[in-house]
Amino acid sequence: MSAMQPMLDPSLPGQAGPLSLTLLLRNLPGAVYRCHNDRDWTIEFISEGVEKLTGYSAAAFTARPGMAFGSIILPEDRASVDSAVALALAQGRAYQMTYRIRTAGGEIRWVCEQGALNLTNGRPGMLEGFLSDFTRLKLADLKMLEQASFLQRARDAIIAMDMYSTITYWNQGAERLYGWSAPEALGRRFCDLLCDKPALYEEAFRHTLQNSEWSGELSHVRRDGSTVETDTSWTLLGPDNTLGACQKILVIGTDISERKLNESRIFRLAYFDHLTELPNRANLLDHLRRALLGSARTRKFGALMFCDLDNFKFLNDSWGHATGDELLQAVARRLEHCVREADMVARLGGDEFVVLIQPVEDSRELAASQAETVAAKVVAALAAPFQLGELNYSVSVSIGVVTLCGTHDTVESALRQADAAMYQAKAAGRNTFRFHDPAVQAAWSARAELEGGLRRALQHDEFVLHYQPQLDRSGRVIGAEALLRWRLPNGRVLYPAEFIAVAEESGIIIDIGSWVLRTACAELARWQRMPEMAGLTLSVNVSARQFIEADFVSMLQAIFEHSGVQPSGLKLELTESLVITDFTQTAHTMTTLKRRGLSFSLDDFGTGYSSLATLRKLPLDQLKIDHSFMRDVLTDHNDASIVRSIIALGDSLGLQVIAEGVETMGQRQFLSDAGCHIYQGFLYQCALSAEHFTQYARGVH
Ligand code: C2E
Ligand code: MG
Ligand code: MG
Numbered sequence: 001m002s003a004m005q006p007m008l009d010p011s012l013p014g015q016a017g018p019l020s021l022t023l024l025l026r027n028l029p030g031a032v033y034r035c036h037n038d039r040d041w042t043i044e045f046i047s048e049g050v051e052k053l054t055g056y057s058a059a060a061f062t063a064r065p066g067m068a069f070g071s072i073i074l075p076e077d078r079a080s081v082d083s084a085v086a087l088a089l090a091q092g093r094a095y096q097m098t099y100r101i102r103t104a105g106g107e108i109r110w111v112c113e114q115g116a117l118n119l120t121n122g123r124p125g126m127l128e129g130f131l132s133d134f135t136r137l138k139l140a141d142l143k144m145l146e147q148a149s150f151l152q153r154a155r156d157a158i159i160a161m162d163m164y165s166t167i168t169y170w171n172q173g174a175e176r177l178y179g180w181s182a183p184e185a186l187g188r189r190f191c192d193l194l195c196d197k198p199a200l201y202e203e204a205f206r207h208t209l210q211n212s213e214w215s216g217e218l219s220h221v222r223r224d225g226s227t228v229e230t231d232t233s234w235t236l237l238g239p240d241n242t243l244g245a246c247q248k249i250l251v252i253g254t255d256i257s258e259r260k261l262n263e264s265r266i267f268r269l270a271y272f273d274h275l276t277e278l279p280n281r282a283n284l285l286d287h288l289r290r291a292l293l294g295s296a297r298t299r300k301f302g303a304l305m306f307c308d309l310d311n312f313k314f315l316n317d318s319w320g321h322a323t324g325d326e327l328l329q330a331v332a333r334r335l336e337h338c339v340r341e342a343d344m345v346a347r348l349g350g351d352e353f354v355v356l357i358q359p360v361e362d363s364r365e366l367a368a369s370q371a372e373t374v375a376a377k378v379v380a381a382l383a384a385p386f387q388l389g390e391l392n393y394s395v396s397v398s399i400g401v402v403t404l405c406g407t408h409d410t411v412e413s414a415l416r417q418a419d420a421a422m423y424q425a426k427a428a429g430r431n432t433f434r435f436h437d438p439a440v441q442a443a444w445s446a447r448a449e450l451e452g453g454l455r456r457a458l459q460h461d462e463f464v465l466h467y468q469p470q471l472d473r474s475g476r477v478i479g480a481e482a483l484l485r486w487r488l489p490n491g492r493v494l495y496p497a498e499f500i501a502v503a504e505e506s507g508i509i510i511d512i513g514s515w516v517l518r519t520a521c522a523e524l525a526r527w528q529r530m531p532e533m534a535g536l537t538l539s540v541n542v543s544a545r546q547f548i549e550a551d552f553v554s555m556l557q558a559i560f561e562h563s564g565v566q567p568s569g570l571k572l573e574l575t576e577s578l579v580i581t582d583f584t585q586t587a588h589t590m591t592t593l594k595r596r597g598l599s600f601s602l603d604d605f606g607t608g609y610s611s612l613a614t615l616r617k618l619p620l621d622q623l624k625i626d627h628s629f630m631r632d633v634l635t636d637h638n639d640a641s642i643v644r645s646i647i648a649l650g651d652s653l654g655l656q657v658i659a660e661g662v663e664t665m666g667q668r669q670f671l672s673d674a675g676c677h678i679y680q681g682f683l684y685q686c687a688l689s690a691e692h693f694t695q696y697a698r699g700v701h
Contacts, residue, residue, distance in 0.1 A: 296406025576608025627661020
């Protein structure tokens with residue numbers, strides 16, 4: 001190598017002082033070489049830098065016989081080095097490659113070699129090039145590659161998007177999780193591709209911009225349209241030099257569908273009964289506790305019902321547990337149909353079920369009434385036979401009911417009391433329900449008795465109509481109001497105040513009302529056959545519930561035909577509540593009946609809320625001043641004004657005005673002065689039996 005030095009030793013042009021090429025080569029971070037293009041690449045010259053690179057001196061390579069440079073290349077890299085050089089030479093171009101060598105000290109180093117075949121000056125046919133230590137860069141490069149491949153192959157979905165939410169990076173994890181390949185996803189908008197709830201996505205985006213990060217659970221839409229739950233973290237990156245000037249959002253999503261599924265499985269195991277899939281005891285207690293807390297806050301009332309199947313043990317013992325299980329499952333389904341969506345049916349175990357009626361009622365009575373409705377539904381729902389395989393089985397249920405109020409009751413007391421009431425139901429002969437609260441139970445029993453009595457009264461003809469005369473200003477009887485009385489078998493007579501409300505609530509009023517109309521029309525037809533009474537009108541009270549029945553008109557028509565009555569003698573008394581309930585239907589029915597000759601009176605006028613505009617649109621004939629105004633009409637200035645206004649109103653609307661509850665001459669005088677047309681009240685007569693009324697009407701007539 002020293003032999004080469006004079007040839008390579010001119011001063012460099014353009015330098016302030018003479019700089020020897022030797023010095024330059026020595027300082028180079030690498031080694032310049034020239035070698036033969038033979039198999040061993042026999043080195044003819046290599047600069048001193050080779051010692052720093054390989055640990056072997058330059059002389060070690062240039063000595064004859066010297067060390068072949070190829071011998072320090074790692075055997076596994078040798079073949080690729082050879083072929084890279086051979087290929088480059090064959091193509092007539094420079095070569096460049098990186099490979100590993102083992103240094104004199106045994107260390108492995110990366111070398112970068114660049115070279116070419118010298119074809120021109122110097123010694124053509126030799127290879128000349130430069131070797132440099134590439135270890136640091138190579139390792140950094142490898143590390144980057146490794147990191148990139150980690151990102152690429154990570155289990156999680158890793159996505160980057162720019163500030164326009166355009167996807168700029170999409171790893172294999174994202175491909176696996178969302179089903180879109182990287183080429184399909186890149187360039188698309190994140191939200192368009194993945195979001196099923198854009199509002200949540202926008203919130204995450206906004207939060208990330210403000211706080212540099214966001215994390216939470218998001219569900220994303222997959223390529224196949226299914227959704228996947230992910231635990232997602234968003235991080236705002238940049239702007240920095242490594243990423244260029246733009247900011248990006250790095251989104252890392254972990255598939256938590258499995259975890260969610262497991263969580264929901266665990267939740268179901270912990271809170272649901274595995275046989276019937278109804279909420280279990282723990283779930284019920286949780287809901288009951290919350291219901292009581294809510295009730296304490298809102299002051300509303302709910303109820304808890306303990307339902308225990310009667311004689312379930314018998315089925316289990318005689319038909320086996322599989323049949324018993326089948327029944328429990330079928331019972332669970334029927335029970336679910338008996339409650340509102342917000343209410344809850346739970347299974348405590350065995351054949352014990354519990355219904356929780358949410359506290360939404362304004363009073364204990366209303367909650368009891370709601371519970372009673374549900375209990376009756378449950379009894380009826382379970383009464384239909386169950387088909388259990390071959391077996392056609394009927395089951396009954398005993399139910400204990402307790403009303404709930406958060407300010408008084410606790411979870412424990414409610415459960416205990418409902419349970420105790422259930423035993424009372426069993427003791428009362430099963431297939432029934434009992435309230436725990438003594439007052440509620442007493443009221444309920446009385447009501448149930450009354451309801452039963454009303455049905456019996458219809459069958460046994462215990463109802464009668466009495467007729468209270470209505471007179472005009474000259475004292476002439478112009479008609480009567482039919483008023484219902486219930487004559488009990490023991491001779492006691494009950495008045496409507498004692499039973500009409502229950503009849504309305506239970507729906508029996510429909511049958512009672514039909515009876516009233518039949519009886520009233522038969523009586524009116526009888527009057528119409530007597531010359532002295534033919535011109536009288538008969539007013540009949542009709543419940544709102546009955547008036548809006550779809551077949552009300554046809555039912556009346558049938559009665560007219562059967563009784564042969566002239567409908568023009570019939571006046572129906574309606575209440576303001578009816579008008580408010582269903583104005584359109586009411587007006588339609590009224591118009592239809594009016595065409596048949598009937599007339600209408602608005603009863604208890606002044607106590608309701610009907611507007612003048614509404615009144616004007618109805619084909620009314622008469623306003624009936626409620627008797628509550630009459631009592632103090634002579635002493636109470638307000639009552640007096642109201643009565644005067646009603647009469648004036650009737651006049652202006654062209655309606656007749658009748659006053660009921662007229663008890664004294666003073667009241668009669670007041671009404672007469674105010675211009676009232678017709679009077680009804682104890683001053684003249686109370687309601688009379690049909691026979692007495694006929695005598696009265698004929699006598700006074
Ligand atoms: P209503 O239609 O306002 O009937 C007037 C009520 O006032 C009747 O009570 C009558 O006996 C009473 N009354 C009559 N004159 C006087 C009086 O001078 N002073 C006082 N203090 N009261 C008097 P009743 O017969 O007990 O009826 C009560 C309510 O029951 C009726 O009020 C009506 O809403 C309802 N009702 C009666 N019969 C029937 C019916 O057949 N069907 C329906 N749906 N409801 C009926
Ligand atoms: Mg009336
Ligand atoms: Mg009235």
